[in-house]
Amino acid sequence: MIMKWLITILLCYSLSMSFEVAQAADAPAWGHGPYRMLFEVDSAKPSAWSMTLGAVTHIVHKVGIPPARLEVLAWGPGLQMLLKNAPDAMEINILQMRGVRFVACQTSMRRLHITARQLAPGVSVVAGGMAELMKRHNEGWAEVKM
Numbered sequence: 001m002i003m004k005w006l007i008t009i010l011l012c013y014s015l016s017m018s019f020e021v022a023q024a025a026d027a028p029a030w031g032h033g034p035y036r037m038l039f040e041v042d043s044a045k046p047s048a049w050s051m052t053l054g055a056v057t058h059i060v061h062k063v064g065i066p067p068a069r070l071e072v073l074a075w076g077p078g079l080q081m082l083l084k085n086a087p088d089a090m091e092i093n094i095l096q097m098r099g100v101r102f103v104a105c106q107t108s109m110r111r112l113h114i115t116a117r118q119l120a121p122g123v124s125v126v127a128g129g130m131a132e133l134m135k136r137h138n139e140g141w142a143e144v145k146m
Contacts, residue, residue: 035059035068036141040133043146044080046087052146053091056100065099071136075105075129079114082123089120096122105129 037059039052052072059068074082081088082104092102103124109115116125126132137143 034066035063036136036139037068037070038133038136038141038143039070039072039146040129040143041072041074041078041081041146042076042129044077048078048146049081049088053088053095055144055146056095057091060095060098060100069101069141070099071101071103071141073103073105073126073129073132073136075108076112079104079108079112082119083114084118084120086120092120093122103132105132 039056041048041052043049056070056072059070080086082092082102083089086092096102101124102120102122103126104114104119105128106125107128109125119125133143
């Protein structure tokens with residue numbers, strides 16, 4: 001009787017260990033989420049935007065939305081890439097349709113004489129880029145300066 005009990009316990013333990021190993025093998029390298037990441041871009045250099053959009057696209061394809069929530073914050077010269085006629089406007093639009101949020105700093109817009117009508121469709125305007133950065137930081141978002 002004790003032997004059957006011991007064999008049953010060992011069998012259950014071995015099955016539970018196998019299940020845990022299988023779960024660990026299925027877990028993505030980046031964990032289980034939820035994920036919140038803010039990309040901050042203050043450069044109008046095409047290389048900065050190419051890297052940013054490439055990273056965002058990679059996350060969208062690998063992780064998905066949800067569980068990822070992604071936001072790209074543009075301020076200063078970086079606002080140039082959120083204009084309607086920007087070279088990457090179509091790619092930005094596609095990422096917006098996938099759930100990525102693009103935001104422009106209103107303080108920088110005033111300084112650079114950019115109006116909301118000049119921005120690509122769907123771009124949100126926040127009162128201040130630094131305030132948005134602090135808000136997202138306090139909410140636990142990861143931040144990437146591009």
